Amino acid sequence: MSAAHLFLGLGSAAGFGPLIADISHWFQRRRGIAVALVASGNYLSGAMWSTALAGMLADSCWRSVYATLAVVTLLVVITLSVVLRRRISLSAQSSSAAMSAGDAARVGLTPRQLQWILGLDGIGSCVAMSMPQVHIVAYYVGLDL
Structure with missing residues (x-):
């Protein structure tokens, strides 16, 4: 079970950075708010x-x-x-x-x-x-x- 949680954590970590980077390119104004909303989802x-x-x-x-x-x-x-x-x-x-x-x-x-x-x-x-x-x-x- 611990190995499954390890892989879940690694998958979440591998997806979080690109998600934040991608969302920062979608907004010209209020980019900080968009990134904060995604990060606190x-x-x-x-x-x-x-x-x-x-x-x-x-x-x-x-x-x-x-x-x-x-x-x-x-x-x-x-x-x-x-x-x-x-x-x-x-x-x-x-x-x-x-x-x-x-x-x-x-x-x-x-x-x-x-x-x-x-x-x-x-x-x-x-x-x-x-x-x-x-x-x-x-x-x-x-x-x-």
């Missing part, structure tokens, strides 16, 4: 799934909840990947690259320094927040109070 979905599947958890075991989540997630991801297949225009890509270059010049950090800072920030925030926020609703639903 797992917290929102954790709250929504727990509430939506509370009745199933009360009536059956956790395995059926996981199976339902797997099927629904697979269907939604495949459907959205077909819908969102459209490529970004070259003019939008070049405009986005020019804006990013201007922003990078104003920050005053090398790409390597920025990568280290973002990596340390990610580790610090993820370690502190990983389990409680994602699983607190499911924990309370399973408590038979």
Whole structure:
């Protein structure tokens, strides 16, 4: 079971970076808000799934909840990947690259320094927040109070 979770984590990590990079090219204005919404989507979905599947958890075991989540997630991801297949225009890509270059010049950090800072920030925030926020609703639903 631990190996399965390892592969799930690696798959999530491998998909998260490209997702954030891709979403940043889709928006010319309010790009930071778009990236923040995509990055915090797992917290929102954790709250929504727990509430939506509370009745199933009360009536059956956790395995059926996981199976339902797997099927629904697979269907939604495949459907959205077909819908969102459209490529970004070259003019939008070049405009986005020019804006990013201007922003990078104003920050005053090398790409390597920025990568280290973002990596340390990610580790610090993820370690502190990983389990409680994602699983607190499911924990309370399973408590038979």
